[in-house]
Amino acid sequence: MTTDVNAAFAQEKTDQIEAVRSEARAFQERIDRGEIAPIGGDRYRVLTGWDEGETFTVRRNTEGRMEQILAQHGLDTTTGGAALYTTTPPWHGLGAVIPGGITDIDEVLKLARIDWEVSKRPVLYEWDDGIRDTADHYVTVRTDAGEALGTVGGRYEIFQNRRVFEFLHDLVQRYDAVWESAGALRGGRKVFVTMRIPHSIVIDRGGLDDEIVLYLAAINSHVGTSQAESVVTPWRIECGNTERFATRDAAHRWGIRHTKGGLSSLEEARRTLGLTLDYAKAFEAEENHLVRTDLLVDDFHKLIDNLWTVDEDATDRQKTSAQNRHNELDGMFRDQARKLGRTAYAAERTITDYLDHRMRVVPRNLSEDLARAQRSLEGTNDDLKSKAHRTLLLGTR
Template structure:
């Protein structure tokens, strides 16, 4: 069976925290091995694994020994509890958990504590013992708590949570989808809902049975830093870290700007997202083509050379670097085809794994591992992955 990234994330997070709590030396060992890196004030960032990019805080006793790990889930707690609904318990154990999920958006908003609204108020300043309004400067404010969420301009339009999310309700009824999770992050500055696409993608059914579950996530923001958007992703959003991973690994995205008339695009978004099931079937068909296509070792080497061409006038150091990369990819491919067969699918998995976890970077100011984590979060390698997929698909056909 394939790997569910959400289960893998939960398992790795749990074992990670337990291991560090059991022995402080194990924690230091992870730093020495480049698995985590300090970022100041007893805070650390994970550099490898399913939760690459995650941050957490370490608490120490008076003797300096680690006694508690606090993962940074980022959930809003303005109303006194974690603003989260989920159908599956998250690694942090917070929020309202409804096994099997629910199907009504109003219930989702209430359980996730995101049924509040936002207003736009003018920015005021003191002058001669009075208050004046700053022209074209506003602040977005939560109506339930009065908390300021962000500074915006006059053209910025507030999108209420229910208005942005309710357009997905039709997909719930039409395709028997289930609301998987909903939450608010960073005091309500960002709000999310996710639903599971009913039919998973299965690669090589009856053979490898590599299963991929996809989710639709709708994201609303209230701080003026980003547009509202919907994405198709393998991640179920249940904290600040899975939010980053969901947007990083999105395979489709759609968005609207917070401007007057922006919400008129919701009908087009509904139509576009309604095509997601067709997209999933198309993606499944392509991956199955790769599974059935034999790929010789020489063909794999040619793919590597096309992805990382070496200039004719490259110096000796560059050629040595390229040869080392070539040899590493060769070894990874040989390992993959022991499990997946000598196929185009094994080649694609090799390229993806190399780009995500092995490829060297040449950072200007960050450590190599930290630069790799930043590159992964920014999707720097997406073009290479897409190019490899297209070339392997052409080979398969």
């Protein structure tokens, strides 16, 4: 069984589009089933599937009949076309598709419409005696179109689009890499690049045969409010949705601050991302150790108690919250065990699923969904995932 989230996502989008094109009744049935919901005017939100949370618009003719769906791909169209290069036709049918891919950076930059650079220009304001500039405040500007992207400080270091490609080259220590996709989102405020990791990972060959195709992606921001990052992910980025999913479902991530040394800590980045030349082989071996290691329910309880310790002087409310978490994780592990066996691998899948999708978040002025997304983007739970993996792996030895 090959886990290809990209194919499943593309099929989900195709199903949506075909439902609209074919018959209004089929579209209404999707609303009735709770798969999509109207959010005002001709706009709808997806409630289920691979692109849950995405919105789209239905265009109608003069008689009010549906004739076209306009999905929110989020790609930059500043230069007149969609800023995307990919090796595989995307669901939205946009961009330059090159089957088999290209290894030349400059050709991909051109095809992806991201062969432009960014400069810093002083923030200016008008006063009685003319135009003045603001000390230590700058605007990042596209040099091809003059579009302002964001506001940054004097220490902010611009990472040019080409440099992001070179960073991935340096990470994997190979310069014949085939680029899977590249492009820009939100008017060029975000730029992305992905390459496929050479070897798929197969968990439990001959048993589960769970094959995972992984990509290495770099996502660069030119707005000044977020860092760049590199992630190992099952998603090939080809639109705003898959950029979001790539960070949400990242197996490993490396945050890159926009400073002069931000792209130079290669050894630390390789360690964090697991990107040695034998990465896939080593990771597959570790996961297979977990698959072959039986784990008692009591041992799983010890694991979660070790991950989430409760102080002796904890309040009754804190103790109740801890017990609720314990019960929820116990139920999740038993569900995983029915599908995967009562193993260390099932335990790791349980912990990861809980941290990514089930653990309560404190929104602080954000909706819960936005707070969860922000936590995922910032890698808040990565330490807990790593600790769980190391603890379970020690049990296999």
